[in-house]
Amino acid sequence: IRFILIQNRAGKTRLAKWYMQFDDDEKQKLIEEVHAVVTVQDAKHTIFVEFRNFKIIYRRYAGLYFCLCVDVNDNNLAYLEAIHNFVEVLNEYFHNICELDLVFNFYKVYTVVDEMFLAGEIRETSQTKVLKQLLMLQSLE
Amino acid sequence: MVASSLKLQELIQEIREAKTQAQEREVIQKECAHIRASFRDGDPLHSHRQLAKLLYAHMLGYPAHFGQMECLKLIASPRFTDKRVGYLGAMLLLDERQDAHLLITNSIKNDLSQGIEAVQGLALCTLSAMGSAEMCRDLAPEVEKLLLQPSAYVRKKAVLTAVHMIRKVPELSDTFLPPCAQLLHERHHGVLLGTVTLITELCERSPAALKHFRKVVPQLVHTLRTLVMTGCSTEHSVSGVSDPFLQVQILRLLRILGRNHEESSETMNDLLAQVATNTDASRNAGSAVLFETVLTIMDIRSAAGLRVLAVNILGRFLLNSDRNIRYVALTSLLKLVQSDHSAVQRHRPTVVECLQEPDASLSRRALELSLALVNSSNVRTMTQELQGFLESCPPDLRADCASGILLAAERFAPTKRWHIDTILRVLTTAGTYVRDDAVANLIQLIGGAQELHAYSVRRLYSALAEDISQQPLVQVAAWCIGEYGDLLLEGTCEETEPLQVEEDMVLTLLERVLQSHMSLPATRGYALTALMKLSTRLHGDNNRICQVMSIYGSCQDVELQQRAVEYNALFRKYDHLRAAVLEKMPLVERGGPQVNEEAKESKEVAQLSEAAPVPTETQASKLLDLLDLLDGPSENAQHPPPLDPTPGDTLIHLLDLPCAPLPSAPIPNLKVYEREGLQLTLSFVRPPGTPTLLLITVTATNTSGGDVTHFICQVAVPKSFQLQLQAPSGDTVPAQGGLPMTQLLRILNPNKAPLRLKLRLTYDHFGQSVQEIFEVNNLPVETWQ
Numbered sequence: 001i002r003f004i005l006i007q008n009r010a011g012k013t014r015l016a017k018w019y020m021q022f023d024d025d026e027k028q029k030l031i032e033e034v035h036a037v038v039t040v041q042d043a044k045h046t047i048f049v050e051f052r053n054f055k056i057i058y059r060r061y062a063g064l065y066f067c068l069c070v071d072v073n074d075n076n077l078a079y080l081e082a083i084h085n086f087v088e089v090l091n092e093y094f095h096n097i098c099e100l101d102l103v104f105n106f107y108k109v110y111t112v113v114d115e116m117f118l119a120g121e122i123r124e125t126s127q128t129k130v131l132k133q134l135l136m137l138q139s140l141e
Numbered sequence: 142m143v144a145s146s147l148k149l150q151e152l153i154q155e156i157r158e159a160k161t162q163a164q165e166r167e168v169i170q171k172e173c174a175h176i177r178a179s180f181r182d183g184d185p186l187h188s189h190r191q192l193a194k195l196l197y198a199h200m201l202g203y204p205a206h207f208g209q210m211e212c213l214k215l216i217a218s219p220r221f222t223d224k225r226v227g228y229l230g231a232m233l234l235l236d237e238r239q240d241a242h243l244l245i246t247n248s249i250k251n252d253l254s255q256g257i258e259a260v261q262g263l264a265l266c267t268l269s270a271m272g273s274a275e276m277c278r279d280l281a282p283e284v285e286k287l288l289l290q291p292s293a294y295v296r297k298k299a300v301l302t303a304v305h306m307i308r309k310v311p312e313l314s315d316t317f318l319p320p321c322a323q324l325l326h327e328r329h330h331g332v333l334l335g336t337v338t339l340i341t342e343l344c345e346r347s348p349a350a351l352k353h354f355r356k357v358v359p360q361l362v363h364t365l366r367t368l369v370m371t372g373c374s375t376e377h378s379v380s381g382v383s384d385p386f387l388q389v390q391i392l393r394l395l396r397i398l399g400r401n402h403e404e405s406s407e408t409m410n411d412l413l414a415q416v417a418t419n420t421d422a423s424r425n426a427g428s429a430v431l432f433e434t435v436l437t438i439m440d441i442r443s444a445a446g447l448r449v450l451a452v453n454i455l456g457r458f459l460l461n462s463d464r465n466i467r468y469v470a471l472t473s474l475l476k477l478v479q480s481d482h483s484a485v486q487r488h489r490p491t492v493v494e495c496l497q498e499p500d501a502s503l504s505r506r507a508l509e510l511s512l513a514l515v516n517s518s519n520v521r522t523m524t525q526e527l528q529g530f531l532e533s534c535p536p537d538l539r540a541d542c543a544s545g546i547l548l549a550a551e552r553f554a555p556t557k558r559w560h561i562d563t564i565l566r567v568l569t570t571a572g573t574y575v576r577d578d579a580v581a582n583l584i585q586l587i588g589g590a591q592e593l594h595a596y597s598v599r600r601l602y603s604a605l606a607e608d609i610s611q612q613p614l615v616q617v618a619a620w621c622i623g624e625y626g627d628l629l630l631e632g633t634c635e636e637t638e639p640l641q642v643e644e645d646m647v648l649t650l651l652e653r654v655l656q657s658h659m660s661l662p663a664t665r666g667y668a669l670t671a672l673m674k675l676s677t678r679l680h681g682d683n684n685r686i687c688q689v690m691s692i693y694g695s696c697q698d699v700e701l702q703q704r705a706v707e708y709n710a711l712f713r714k715y716d717h718l719r720a721a722v723l724e725k726m727p728l729v730e731r732g733g734p735q736v737n738e739e740a741k742e743s744k745e746v747a748q749l750s751e752a753a754p755v756p757t758e759t760q761a762s763k764l765l766d767l768l769d770l771l772d773g774p775s776e777n778a779q780h781p782p783p784l785d786p787t788p789g790d791t792l793i794h795l796l797d798l799p800c801a802p803l804p805s806a807p808i809p810n811l812k813v814y815e816r817e818g819l820q821l822t823l824s825f826v827r828p829p830g831t832p833t834l835l836l837i838t839v840t841a842t843n844t845s846g847g848d849v850t851h852f853i854c855q856v857a858v859p860k861s862f863q864l865q866l867q868a869p870s871g872d873t874v875p876a877q878g879g880l881p882m883t884q885l886l887r888i889l890n891p892n893k894a895p896l897r898l899k900l901r902l903t904y905d906h907f908g909q910s911v912q913e914i915f916e917v918n919n920l921p922v923e924t925w926q
Contacts, residue, residue, distance in 0.1 A: 118301040
């Protein structure tokens with residue numbers, strides 16, 4: 001995985017996790033490009049988009065776009081599952097998550113991301129385990 | 142005066158309430174000032190809150206680099222909350238290019254060696270996210286130790302951190318190789334997943350690791366089998382498939398291990414078949430696993446039956462209603478079509494259906510795949526489908542589709558008539574998108590099909606009568622009508638409906654083409670020439686045609702004007718020649734699918750120069766046949782000025798043609814130097830477009846027994862000339878007639894003065910160095926006249 005982005009329809013970034021080095025202005029440009037590409041697609045299009053020399057796999061949940069940018073030869077469908085897994089975990093952790101939750105608790109969302117993805121790869125796939133760990137971390141605060 | 146620091150939530154609330162961008166900026170700037178002040182004053186209790194606020198501002202896009210040092214301080218603090226925010230800040234604000242990141246190394250080291258899991262986890266996380274090469278090298282031993290820790294939580298993170306380290310510093314792969322074997326025995330899925338990824342990374346980087354890990358193939362096979370067969374643990378299953386992520390990763394590793402390796406591939410064959418049949422493809426997770434299986438089967442040396450199975454799975458994917466799956470299937474089929482052509486053919490109908498997809502990326506892939514699948518047996522149906530698609534597809538795909546259809550038609554056309562029909566249809570639907578040489582190809586094709594002349598000219602006439610906006614179509618039609626106008630007027634042709642065409646109608650049509658503002662200048666040229674040719678073919682009088690020619694004699698476009706003037710001259714002064722001049726053209730030869738116009742012209746010219754001693758009239762007609770020939774395929778031919786009956790002059794007029802870099806009247810080569818087997822020959826080219834330019838190629842050949850080395854040739858010319866010496870092909874002429882060395886000279890001779898050359902050669906031959914200076918005075922007259 002090259003980077004993970006969660007954006008809303010207006011283009012505001014709710015979460016950006018980069019697994020590759022970029023300059024700040026490059027990051028900003030990337031965010032804008034991804035937003036432009038992803039909001040154009042509607043239900044009739046596939047959810048994979050070719051982007052520079054990578055692929056973007058995205059999924060829309062309510063008003064949020066969850067985008068994963070991966071290498072060209074990665075398995076699209078598997079990462080689609082990963083996105084769904086991630087969203088389910090978020091749902092469980094925040095009890096019916098909505099966009100405001102992501103805004104107000106952004107550092108917690110980062111923790112969830114780190115639990116499930118690390119170094120650009122999928123780390124943990126079992127939702128129960130992830131939740132257990134998150135609760136444990138929370139108790140340390 | 143430090144105001145009381147806001148809690149994070151309150152800050153966020155405030156920011157969201159800001160109605161305009163400017164207001165938001167104000168709020169944030171005020172807050173950043175507070176934060177900076179508090180960092181300076183060092184408020185330990187609340188610094189994490191400040192940093193959190195700063196991070197939020199950073200996420201919104203505001204500069205936050207002054208928080209970097211604070212991150213370091215927080216990481217070093219013993220409290221967990223501080224550490225968490227500190228590490229998060231480090232991941233967001235610091236990256237390899239900042240100098241401050243090296244300072245974290247020490248803190249990370251300390252944290253890694255502490256016993257607390259959570260802290261270790263955090264440290265590993267940060268390391269994997271932004272660890273630079275130096276950091277990785279420093280901390281490699283620590284991470285290695287952690288790989289063997291009893292706690293699964295830490296081990297998971299350690300494994301993936303190792304992956305990151307290997308990506309940054311490939312030499313570290315040796316350190317991480319040994320623990321892998323042990324880690325594979327894990328029961329814990331998370332660690333297993335990480336380990337498999339680590340092994341994948343190692344194998345991709347170094348072939349030695351690959352060999353090492355081939356041994357574990359049986360074990361991987363076993364693990365995968367248990368995953369697939371036994372009932373899954375609920376916590377890892379996704380919609381009925383047990384831990385698809387792990388399955389996919391193992392399959393991927395198997396693919397890498399089995400590539401080009403017979404033994405491993407055999408062990409995997411059963412397993413792959415099993416996975417393929419047992420996985421339920423109705424949900425996306427199952428499809429993901431199946432897809433990965435297919436990719437693996439394709440890559441390793443698998444049994445033929447297995448490959449067919451894989452293609453069938455892809456075929457099933459194509460029928461799936463989910464677009465994503467279809468996309469994935471099309472992409473893989475494209476890759477497969479080269480190797481397993483027959484298997485993919487079976488799914489041709491489904492592929493063709495996919496052409497109708499509204500999504501552009503899908504239809505493009507379907508188009509590519511369909512074009513790849515065309516072969517001699519299905520060419521008729523396929524072109525039907527593709528032509529239907531051409532009519533409805535978006536413009537950016539049209540060019541590809543049109544050229545694809547034309548190419549396929551060329552390769553597999555069952556009959557000439559069908560071929561002509563197909564090209565006609567393509568031209569009518571997508572005329573503007575075809576490639577330029579399609580016109581030339583079609584003309585050549587029609588010219589070659591004797592029996593179909595009548596048929597094609599009728600079809601073209603009706604097509605033209607309907608629509609004169611498609612330029613390539615108009616050009617071809619004009620040419621055909623010009624050539625075969627008499628056949629058009631004959632009135633009978635078995636293959637199309639009888640069409641009563643009057644001479645007037647034909648002339649009107651061509652005039653319409655001439656006058657239409659949609660016609661390109663090239664098209665007008667075609668039409669003009671066609672009109673001219675009709676003057677001999679038609680039986681009525683030629684007044685109308687004469688009139689048109691005189692009108693165009695004063696046309697703005699130079700090309701048209703020239704043609705019209707020449708044709709006028711043909712009417713007035715050389716009427717007796719007209720019939721001979723405007724005979725039917727000989728068949729154009731072509732060199733392969735790409736019409737090599739220069740080759741054609743040089744052939745014609747060679748014929749012409751052979752015909753030089755033949756009497757004037759026939760020579761003139763051959764010359765003007767060349768005229769017409771050049772008219773057809775190359776639109777930019779300029780005609781030589783009206784005929785001058787002397788043979789030498791006609792040759793030189795031919796020389797004025799701009800379109801070919803051909804040695805028109807070949808000037809004989811000149812041998813200027815010979816010594817001990819080394820010969821120097823000059824060959825001359827006068828490019829027809831620039832009469833003052835002479836290109837000389839100096840060729841050095843060596844027939845002696847010894848090599849000539851360090852060969853340098855220098856040339857001097859008289860003052861009125863300009864010389865340009867280009868780089869030689871080499872400075873060694875091998876012995877025994879080896880590859881000669883060539884060098885190109887460009888000489889500009891604006892005064893047309895007699896040409897003289899002074900050559901200076903230096904080279905080594907038979908162990909001696911030789912220097913020669915000599916003049917060349919006997920250059921043929923044609924080089925400078």
